[in-house]
Amino acid sequence: MSTWAENRRADKVVAAEQRRADQALLFEQRRTDQETAAKLAEARKNAARARRTALWTALTGWLRAHTLDLLFVPVIVVPAVLAWTAMAEYGREVFGPVGTLLPLFSEGAMWTFAFAVPMAQRAGRSTGWLHLGTWVFAAVAAVLNYVHGSNLAHGIVMALVSVGGVVVHQLVTASPARKRRTRAERDAQRLDRQAARRVLAVRRAALDQAVAKLSEDGTATLVHQPGLVAYRRRWGRARLVPTTVPGLPVTDSDDDWTAEVSEYLSALPAPRPSTDRSTRKASGSAETLPAEITDKVTTYAAKVRAAIDAGELPARPSQTQVRKFLRIRGAVAVEVHRVLFPTDTDPGDDDPRQAVTA
Numbered sequence: 001m002s003t004w005a006e007n008r009r010a011d012k013v014v015a016a017e018q019r020r021a022d023q024a025l026l027f028e029q030r031r032t033d034q035e036t037a038a039k040l041a042e043a044r045k046n047a048a049r050a051r052r053t054a055l056w057t058a059l060t061g062w063l064r065a066h067t068l069d070l071l072f073v074p075v076i077v078v079p080a081v082l083a084w085t086a087m088a089e090y091g092r093e094v095f096g097p098v099g100t101l102l103p104l105f106s107e108g109a110m111w112t113f114a115f116a117v118p119m120a121q122r123a124g125r126s127t128g129w130l131h132l133g134t135w136v137f138a139a140v141a142a143v144l145n146y147v148h149g150s151n152l153a154h155g156i157v158m159a160l161v162s163v164g165g166v167v168v169h170q171l172v173t174a175s176p177a178r179k180r181r182t183r184a185e186r187d188a189q190r191l192d193r194q195a196a197r198r199v200l201a202v203r204r205a206a207l208d209q210a211v212a213k214l215s216e217d218g219t220a221t222l223v224h225q226p227g228l229v230a231y232r233r234r235w236g237r238a239r240l241v242p243t244t245v246p247g248l249p250v251t252d253s254d255d256d257w258t259a260e261v262s263e264y265l266s267a268l269p270a271p272r273p274s275t276d277r278s279t280r281k282a283s284g285s286a287e288t289l290p291a292e293i294t295d296k297v298t299t300y301a302a303k304v305r306a307a308i309d310a311g312e313l314p315a316r317p318s319q320t321q322v323r324k325f326l327r328i329r330g331a332v333a334v335e336v337h338r339v340l341f342p343t344d345t346d347p348g349d350d351d352p353r354q355a356v357t358a
Contacts, residue, residue: 072168079165083107083145086158090148106144107162110137114166118173134170138163202231205238209310225306241312242303244327300326300336316341 149155
């Protein structure tokens with residue numbers, strides 16, 4: 001008996017411990033569930049609070065950005081409502097019950113074009129035709145409202161009210177104010193425009209003076225003479241003349257043209273030597289010229305030959321004409337003239353001792 005009682009007592013102890021463990025587990029589970037529910041509720045509250053904050057921030061930001069636009073809302077909406085109701089009444093008088101749709105044409109078309117203008121601007125599309133449509137249908141609405149007026153005064157008032165709203169809308173939204181440029185920016189833009197116009201004028205003059213290279217198949221390619229040129233206009237005719245810039249070397253980037261000129265000059269007969277030393281010194285020969293000037297005589301001669309071919313100089317210019325064209329000293333002009341016309345026995349019309357440096 002004692003064994004059975006001890007076993008029963010032990011079973012009761014085990015059962016009691018199991019109940020206590022089950023109760024502890026149930027309590028822990030309930031506590032965990034409550035904490036999870038509290039966390040979920042807090043997360044929902046935080047999310048709702050964040051949404052309200054974001055919505056309020058967006059709303060206040062939009063209001064701050066469009067405060068000026070909102071000030072014009074009554075000026076835009078009130079005339080639109082007045083004109084819409086007036087056109088609906090006038091359409092009912094003219095067309096019957098279906099005439100209430102008249103504002104969809106007179107006012108609706110005007111406002112459709114007006115709203116399309118800023119939308120096209122934001123999308124980066126052209127707005128020229130949209131502006132034209134806005135003002136055309138604004139004129140149509142004004143005429144219809146003027147005709148609707150019972151007398152001249154009423155007609156003028158109704159016409160002004162009809163187009164007043166869309167005019168304000170276009171002034172506010174269709175042409176947004178740009179940042180005012182500074183004086184330096186305006187001067188820079190003005191100079192850029194002047195430079196662009198001058199470049200265009202030079203290109204047009206170069207196109208007029210260009211020669212054509214004709215190929216075997218009949219196609220033509222325009223060929224320009226490179227180099228430093230000055231734009232001149234005389235008697236309404238623009239032309240380009242060779243020039244030099246102080247500090248820049250007199251060079252030619254067209255190797256073919258330079259080779260052609262050199263070949264032409266090398267084919268010319270050599271100048272006859274003069275036995276009179278005083279005459280050679282007075283005429284400005286290469287012996288009396290600096291080495292750097294002597295090296296440029298060939299280039300000067302090539303420029304004169306190009307001017308003769310272009311018709312800017314006569315076929316046989318004088319020394320004075322050569323000197324004025326190249327803007328060089330008389331002694332150098334004499335040497336250039338001798339290189340171009342070695343068989344010319346006329347000493348020319350220049351006296352190198354009286355020449356003035358240009």
